[in-house]
């Protein structure tokens with residue numbers, strides 16, 4: 001895949017996940033996978049930790065999985081002041097079987113009464129907003 005270098009999507013990041021953010025901006029959910037040994041590489045790295053390859057594929061992944069972990073924020077932290085009106089809110093780590101169990105963080109959309117580890121979730125992409133500091137955002141919802 002041709003890759004054009006530009007400023008990193010996430011302030012302070014090293015850019016290994018730039019394609020992730022670009023994909024979200026395009027309304028697509030993609031995760032990196034080694035082009036040689038096919039190992040999923042999430043969180044993103046420049047080099048495959050399994051075989052050492054520098055080649056990656058950014059493959060579409062179904063936004064469907066189970067809650068691996070979650071937490072409820074009861075405080076508007078300095079770096080998340082934009083979400084103050086949402087307090088308390090839940091952040092989920094979802095484990096995705098479509099990417100060999102890669103775990104992806106996102107805020108919970110909808111009611112949080114059914115949130116428990118192991119519960120099925122589906123994801124969607126919120127467009128960039130002030131609440132997400134101008135970045136697109138992965139959101140998870142509990143499947144009833």
Ligand SMILES: [Zn+2]
Pocket residue numbers: 034035036037038039048049050051052053
């Ligand atoms: Zn590899």
